[in-house]
Amino acid sequence: MRKKHATIDIAILGCGTVGGAAALALVKDRELLENKTGLSLNLKYIVDKNFDNAIKLGLSKKLFEPKLQTVLADPSVSIVVELIGGTTVAKDFIEKALMAKKNVVTANKALLAHSGAALLSLARKNHVTLAFEASCGGGIPIVRALVDGVVANRIDAIYGIVNGTCNYILTQMIGTGRSYQDALADAQKAGLAEANPSLDVSGTDSAHKLAILSSLAFGEKINFDSVPVTGIDSLQSMDVGFGGELGYVVKLIAMAIRLDGGLYLRVHPVFISREHPLAWVSGPFNAISLYGHRTGHTMYYGRGAGGPPTASAIVSDIVSTALGTQKLLFRHLGIWTDRTKKAKQIPYSEIVSRFYLRFMVNDAPGVLAKITAALGKNGISIASVLQKEIPEGAGRQRGKVPVVITTHMAKEKNVRKALTALRAAKLALENPVCLHIVDEREESF
Amino acid sequence: MRKKHATIDIAILGCGTVGGAAALALVKDRELLENKTGLSLNLKYIVDKNFDNAIKLGLSKKLFEPKLQTVLADPSVSIVVELIGGTTVAKDFIEKALMAKKNVVTANKALLAHSGAALLSLARKNHVTLAFEASCGGGIPIVRALVDGVVANRIDAIYGIVNGTCNYILTQMIGTGRSYQDALADAQKAGLAEANPSLDVSGTDSAHKLAILSSLAFGEKINFDSVPVTGIDSLQSMDVGFGGELGYVVKLIAMAIRLDGGLYLRVHPVFISREHPLAWVSGPFNAISLYGHRTGHTMYYGRGAGGPPTASAIVSDIVSTALGTQKLLFRHLGIWTDRTKKAKQIPYSEIVSRFYLRFMVNDAPGVLAKITAALGKNGISIASVLQKEIPEGAGRQRGKVPVVITTHMAKEKNVRKALTALRAAKLALENPVCLHIVDEREESF
Numbered sequence: 001m002r003k004k005h006a007t008i009d010i011a012i013l014g015c016g017t018v019g020g021a022a023a024l025a026l027v028k029d030r031e032l033l034e035n036k037t038g039l040s041l042n043l044k045y046i047v048d049k050n051f052d053n054a055i056k057l058g059l060s061k062k063l064f065e066p067k068l069q070t071v072l073a074d075p076s077v078s079i080v081v082e083l084i085g086g087t088t089v090a091k092d093f094i095e096k097a098l099m100a101k102k103n104v105v106t107a108n109k110a111l112l113a114h115s116g117a118a119l120l121s122l123a124r125k126n127h128v129t130l131a132f133e134a135s136c137g138g139g140i141p142i143v144r145a146l147v148d149g150v151v152a153n154r155i156d157a158i159y160g161i162v163n164g165t166c167n168y169i170l171t172q173m174i175g176t177g178r179s180y181q182d183a184l185a186d187a188q189k190a191g192l193a194e195a196n197p198s199l200d201v202s203g204t205d206s207a208h209k210l211a212i213l214s215s216l217a218f219g220e221k222i223n224f225d226s227v228p229v230t231g232i233d234s235l236q237s238m239d240v241g242f243g244g245e246l247g248y249v250v251k252l253i254a255m256a257i258r259l260d261g262g263l264y265l266r267v268h269p270v271f272i273s274r275e276h277p278l279a280w281v282s283g284p285f286n287a288i289s290l291y292g293h294r295t296g297h298t299m300y301y302g303r304g305a306g307g308p309p310t311a312s313a314i315v316s317d318i319v320s321t322a323l324g325t326q327k328l329l330f331r332h333l334g335i336w337t338d339r340t341k342k343a344k345q346i347p348y349s350e351i352v353s354r355f356y357l358r359f360m361v362n363d364a365p366g367v368l369a370k371i372t373a374a375l376g377k378n379g380i381s382i383a384s385v386l387q388k389e390i391p392e393g394a395g396r397q398r399g400k401v402p403v404v405i406t407t408h409m410a411k412e413k414n415v416r417k418a419l420t421a422l423r424a425a426k427l428a429l430e431n432p433v434c435l436h437i438v439d440e441r442e443e444s445f
Numbered sequence: 446m447r448k449k450h451a452t453i454d455i456a457i458l459g460c461g462t463v464g465g466a467a468a469l470a471l472v473k474d475r476e477l478l479e480n481k482t483g484l485s486l487n488l489k490y491i492v493d494k495n496f497d498n499a500i501k502l503g504l505s506k507k508l509f510e511p512k513l514q515t516v517l518a519d520p521s522v523s524i525v526v527e528l529i530g531g532t533t534v535a536k537d538f539i540e541k542a543l544m545a546k547k548n549v550v551t552a553n554k555a556l557l558a559h560s561g562a563a564l565l566s567l568a569r570k571n572h573v574t575l576a577f578e579a580s581c582g583g584g585i586p587i588v589r590a591l592v593d594g595v596v597a598n599r600i601d602a603i604y605g606i607v608n609g610t611c612n613y614i615l616t617q618m619i620g621t622g623r624s625y626q627d628a629l630a631d632a633q634k635a636g637l638a639e640a641n642p643s644l645d646v647s648g649t650d651s652a653h654k655l656a657i658l659s660s661l662a663f664g665e666k667i668n669f670d671s672v673p674v675t676g677i678d679s680l681q682s683m684d685v686g687f688g689g690e691l692g693y694v695v696k697l698i699a700m701a702i703r704l705d706g707g708l709y710l711r712v713h714p715v716f717i718s719r720e721h722p723l724a725w726v727s728g729p730f731n732a733i734s735l736y737g738h739r740t741g742h743t744m745y746y747g748r749g750a751g752g753p754p755t756a757s758a759i760v761s762d763i764v765s766t767a768l769g770t771q772k773l774l775f776r777h778l779g780i781w782t783d784r785t786k787k788a789k790q791i792p793y794s795e796i797v798s799r800f801y802l803r804f805m806v807n808d809a810p811g812v813l814a815k816i817t818a819a820l821g822k823n824g825i826s827i828a829s830v831l832q833k834e835i836p837e838g839a840g841r842q843r844g845k846v847p848v849v850i851t852t853h854m855a856k857e858k859n860v861r862k863a864l865t866a867l868r869a870a871k872l873a874l875e876n877p878v879c880l881h882i883v884d885e886r887e888e889s890f
Binding site for chain 2: 025029032033035036037038039133139140141144145148149150151152153154219277280281285292293294295296297298299300301302303308309311312313314315316319320323324325328329332333334445
């Protein structure tokens with residue numbers, strides 16, 4: 001019945017944090033995996049230019065191989081795991097592996113966001129598979145959830161906290177009132193942000209993951225470059241605090257919503273209600289909320305990065321590739337095929353949302369009336385106004401006071417028009433702060 | 446490449462809430478499912494004695510079939526979906542379907558908890574599959590997460606809120622201070638508790654799900670009858686309130702933990718910290734936390750019951766059965782095989798935990814000293830003491846006051862010994878209340 005100990009030879013390309021963790025998982029857990037799957041997963045090669053990390057991890061020198069060609073020419077190798085990262089060498093290596101009829105497993109979100117459809121098409125042409133559970137959400141099996149777990153659903157919306165660095169920084173800012181710069185420094189000290197954190201804090205990494213998840217969820221081709229992305233790097237602690245007073249928590253949300261006219265995709269820091277499950281996803285954890293037309297709201301939570309969690313996702317792909325389930329899913333499900341139509345992505349100016357607005361204004365009579373008038377003129381209805389004295393030292397500037405306004409549902413285009421008018425009229429002394437308030441989606445059953 | 450529109454004939458047995466919802470999903474979403482999977486899922490029969498619900502749902506009369514034998518004798522039917530429930534007729538029908546070489550999909554947790562291994566064995570003998578995503582967690586793809594998503598992990602612990610009725614009642618009690626009886630009545634009014642709620646509120650339903658999840662997670666045979674189960678029906682609002690003051694939330698947790706000497710399985714209402722993600726799972730929602738040795742903590746959240754969410758799980762099983770992925774997983778993974786060894790289940794008396802204890806005592810000097818002395822004598826170290834005046838009407842009884850004590854880690858056996866002694870000495874005027882305080886598990890990487 002159960003085939004026992006079929007040996008599967010595997011090569012890992014790239015032995016950094018994730019590559020090293022994946023290699024260790026295969027070597028150390030070989031017996032565990034054999035017991036669970038009936039497969040003998042044999043790490044045969046680690047391809048890299050430099051084996052310092054592999055040596056530090058105690059991996060056997062017999063595994064080291066500097067040349068990709070050796071792996072591609074070895075007919076025993078059926079799975080190649082690309083963990084180099086980036087969109088140049090990694091792309092070249094994946095293409096070569098697929099053309100050599102090797103099944104590929106990758107964690108490379110940047111590459112997939114840009115070239116997913118083309119690479120999957122190349123895999124299909126060569127009758128092999130390309131698996132990428134580790135590209136989104138680290139140890140959270142979110143790719144499987146979308147492709148298999150909630151396959152019976154039309155997905156109406158995705159809301160994801162998919163970058164642990166940003167979520168750690170925001171959790172610090174919320175919990176301690178610290179500034180973005182201080183919280184970033186803290187994350188760097190804790191090893192949770194890179195020396196150059198720009199890919200994370202700019203929202204780009206989240207956008208990569210959103211493009212992948214949306215392609216799977218909606219079965220349409222996403223144009224990555226037309227997804228509007230705002231990072232957390234200009235977020236001010238004053239707004240984090242005011243949001244808190246209003247019952248909101250700031251999160252960097254990667255969202256994709258099915259609307260009547262098409263898809264609305266975006267990455268930006270938004271306020272969500274403290275009541276929503278995503279609000280309590282803290283520190284380096286990630287979570288992805290899906291809204292399906294049968295399931296309603298489901299959510300998937302876990303560590304979105306780090307060696308061992310990502311290795312878990314990689315090994316699960318190795319197992320499903322070796323078992324052949326990957327091939328069946330790949331062949332039958334419309335995962336990113338050439339035939340999928342281009343998504344119609346709705347420009348954000350057309351989006352309707354509630355808004356949090358903060359103006360720095362002259363502490364003079366009549367200013368608030370003029371601001372509310374400008375908003376009203378643009379059809380924006382006000383939900384609440386908060387004007388507070390700022391205590392000494394907390395960003396207080398002589399003669400300037402913050403006015404916080406939350407709106408009812410309004411079109412973003414109109415909000416921007418009002419803000420431009422207020423700036424032009426010198427009523428707003430600085431660029432007004434404008435953040436979306438994202439409400440929980442209604443379940444559609 | 447992608448096989449298009451292979452037609453799969455399906456029979457549903459039982460057309461109640463879940464059967465009706467599954468039938469509707471297959472009929473209404475046929476095109477959606479065809480687009481997503483390349484499969485034409487054709488509901489051919491609904492087998493039931495009574496078609497009132499089916500008629501109400503607008504399902505075609507052509508589908509109605511009173512005799513199981515017709516389905517079993519029809520060679521075109523490859524998938525039989527058992528949604529009758531219970532452990533008598535359902536068991537008989539599943540066995541007959543498996544012996545007729547039909548693949549079976551079921552949502553029947555009670556049957557699987559008692560007879561899962563035998564039924565899976567029967568399926569294997571007949572070279573067909575038995576899929577049961579819908580048996581646990583409604584629309585949450587938790588069976589897949591365990592079998593496939595986190596396959597690379599040794600699972601160290603499961604903590605589940607797996608009964609929506611109980612969670613709704615507890616959420617009411619926490620939010621409004623209401624009594625169990627009032628909250629139950631409210632749940633019944635909202636259609637979230639049955640007229641006879643005992644299977645839910647006694648914890649039995651949660652225990653069924655725990656037995657299934659544990660079998661999958663640990664690959665060992667669980668003896669359902671030796672899982673200690675305590676329901677929520679004797680929970681007092683006074684304790685919910687005191688727990689809240691101490692920073693805890695009461696949840697009915699189905700837990701399975703891998704300890705040195707074996708597995709510790711249990712269903713009981715416990716206090717968990719307000720900081721733990723499970724604390725925020727409110728109303729009818731369910732969530733399951735898994736702790737894997739590579740992933741660390743992952744959690745899966747969604748609606749644990751109801752027609753459409755459960756139908757989503759059923760259809761996902763129909764799809765994976767039709768695609769053949771179910772067969773591959775079933776053949777290769779050690780899912781509940783005859784060969785799995787019996788789990789060693791650790792008796793709860795040996796368990797070490799923190800405890801919440803409440804005593805009703807005479808409002809007299811020296812009582813607290815005697816209680817703490819009795820605890821100390823049994824090696825139980827006290828973490829905090831809370832003695833409060835009870836306001837008029839809130840369960841106040843003349844001359845009796847509640848004393849709440851939380852302990853440091855202590856063996857349950859010793860706690861019970863101390864409570865027995867205190868009762869014998871008439872220091873505790875009523876049966877003391879004893880609830881576990883469950884701390885978040887440490888991640889093991």
